[in-house]
Amino acid sequence: MNSIRTFSRAAGAVGVAGALVLVATPAAAADTATVSVLHAVPDTPVDVYANGERLLDDFQPGTLTDPLQLPAGSYDLAVFPADAADGSGTPLLSANGVAVPAGANATVVAHLKEDGTPVLTPFVNDVSAVPAGQARVTVRHTAAAPAVDVRAGGTPVAPGLTNPNEATLTVPAGTVSADVVLAGTSTVAIGPADLELAEGTSTIVYAWGAADKGGFKLAVQTISSHSAPSGVPGGTAGLVDDAALPMPLMALSVAGLVAAGAGALRLARSRG
Amino acid sequence: MRPAAATAVLGVALAVGVPTAWGLTRPPASVGASVEQVIGTATAPSSSPTAPTSPAPAPSTSRAVPSSPTAPPSQAPSSQAPAPGAGQGSDTAEPAPLPAGGITVRDAAPQVIPAAAPAPARLTVPTLGVDAAVDAVGVEPDGQMTVPAEVERVGWYRFGPVPGVAGSAVIAGHVDSRTQGLGAMAPLREAAPGDEVLVTDAVGGTTRWRVVARELISKQVLPLDRIFSRDGPPRLTLITCGGPFLPEFGSYRDNVVVVAEPVP
Structure with missing residues (x-):
């Protein structure tokens, strides 16, 4: 039952990393985790059970589930050969009390170790x-x-x-x-x-x-x-600068100011 | 005395009236709905990190990959037979309930991603006299969207949607250049709701759009996630520069953002 130990250890890794993921994506749903399952043990179709309920039936090597939104919590996982009678016999792989923390995104992979024995490894995505x-x-x-x-x-x-x-x-x-x-x-x-x-x-x-x-x-x-680009550049010459009054209008306005000044001056002199 | 007073009054009227009249007669900076209202949904792109990008339905008929002789045909939603005696719905209340309904399982072998729809090749806004060639563009090393250096060309953000599919298809162009003068997108500042926009793609197909919003938005607060959203209803978003020119930065303070909806 070497594989169980490995899985428990790895499940601990999910727990730690899951908390990190939760910090990184506060928008993630508060009480669910995203879990995908990949079957990478050659030649062995399996049924996957979680908490005694069949999650995947006749799960084929080389296939992957879409991401599942699972309620956070504790799961007992068991993997049986697909040709065994439902829920009976000795599981190929099993792990009890696997913690699935809220906000985590992980892929659980059933695969072979270097020495060819099957194992479950949860990877944090x-x-x-x-x-x-x-x-x-x-x-x-x-x-x-x-x-x-x-x-x-x-x-x-x-x-x-x-x-x-x-x-x-x-x-x-x-x-x-x-x-x-x-x-x-x-x-x-x-x-x-x-x-x-x-x-x-x-x-x-x-x-x-x-x-x-x-x-x-x-x-x-x-x-x-x-993610989106950081911005959209759009022009470098200022030909359509929106802040400034166009030159001819500016000149007209200044001319008005000058005329007003001249008129006021003459008015003041004639009074004085 | 009288003429002097008249000159003074007239002068003041001219000095104040000209800029005021200019200001009042200019087209408003924004017309129509606000950009935030008409693009996308409230979903920030990173809030749905689990959505698979490969188009979901993808029945793996295109398993052109030689390395998976043993992989079975991808199983359509493998219906979850309920546990014995659990009735026929899998949503019966159980501790730690599992997902209701079937779980989709697919072949994990490397897939040939189906070719995307053809890229846009030409942008036309007849009422504004805009008619520009469209280049497919990406991002600059500094993270900004690439915009063609030739001001008579415009750029379509190729990592986002093509015009007509879900999300906001972005086409941007320079408003001007010191050496080339006004750009193809310069008239965008006068776009009004109802203006028709046409996008022709590389194989001759045309999508028709109607402007619903024009807004002048400071580059500092441009809602980039919204403008570049890849989900939500189809939108065509045209962008150029506008607002006051900031000589010290050699650029404009704002972006002119025009959003159009598909014409059925």
Whole structure:
């Protein structure tokens, strides 16, 4: 039951990071958490139960749920092989009393550890605003594989990534050709694959699978957190300056002032 | 004496009257509804961080990715069979209730994002004599929206919506330049509610719009989140500079913001 310990530890991490997320996004609903579930254990369709109630039926490897708004609270999670009778038998993975704090945004991933045993890992998603024109990309190592280098266009951008860790970069929006190689080598494990990093999004890329179970694959999750440009420049010459009276009118007004002065002066002299 | 008095009175009248008349006859800085009223919703963009950007329905028929032979077809809302004996609604009150209804599950393999609608290519406001080529633009290193340097061209913010889909499509242009004179967007200062605006896209399609608001807003308080909102009803937002020119900054104090609604 090694996996349970791992999950409890990781669940603690969600608790801590969830509080941080809550600070960062005070607008988030006060009493719910956003949780997505990714199935990244090869070859094993599963049913997922939460608090004894079936949450996901016949959940296939390589699939991801849409973000679920879950009431904050404590959850007992259990993952059964999909072909087992409902709710019976020994769970493949389980974790009791998982704290889901309000305001958190997390993805729970069922995947293989480096040694090929299944595990549940909750990852906290960065939902802070992405600067205009940029894209955030997070790569997560959830495959039964040793350390890898993640490369974009052949250049390592996340070197030495190990299971179950992640690396995050903020890059100009666009399409990158990404591949994954064994750390320090040019032995390609996955890809290359074109990844579209849309502006204003967090794109989370999971490397998952196992060499002896259909090979290594990529899974992608996208979270929108765009922001607006900081302003709109619009002119540099002052040709349509709105503050000043146009020159001819200014001249007319000054002429009126001069005439008034001259008239007043003459009036004063004739009186005196 | 009499002529002298008359001169004095007339002079004062001229000195005061000319600027007053000028001020009174100028077009008002803002007409129509306020920009905040007509664009978008109260939703700040970052308050819905969980919305998936990939168009939600996306049935993953475009699984052109070779690396997922085992992935099943994405499951449409996999209806949640209720627990035995729980009736047929999953919204029966339970401790820590789970989401009602089905949970959408999709293939997580990298997707080919479907091509967006064609970008706008030409902006026309017949009543104002505006007719300008449109470039697709992004942001400058300092975070401001890019605006084409040629003042006769205008820029469409390509990270936001295309005109006609949900949210505010932004097209901006310089009002003037020291070397090029007045810009294509200069007449925007006289836009009035009801003016027709036409946007022609790269493949010849045209969307028709009607101005509902023109507002002069200080750049300091420009409601950027609202103006660049990516949800809410479709709006076309035209922006240039206006207000007093600040020589020490080489720029104008305000933005002229014109918002148009689609004409059905």
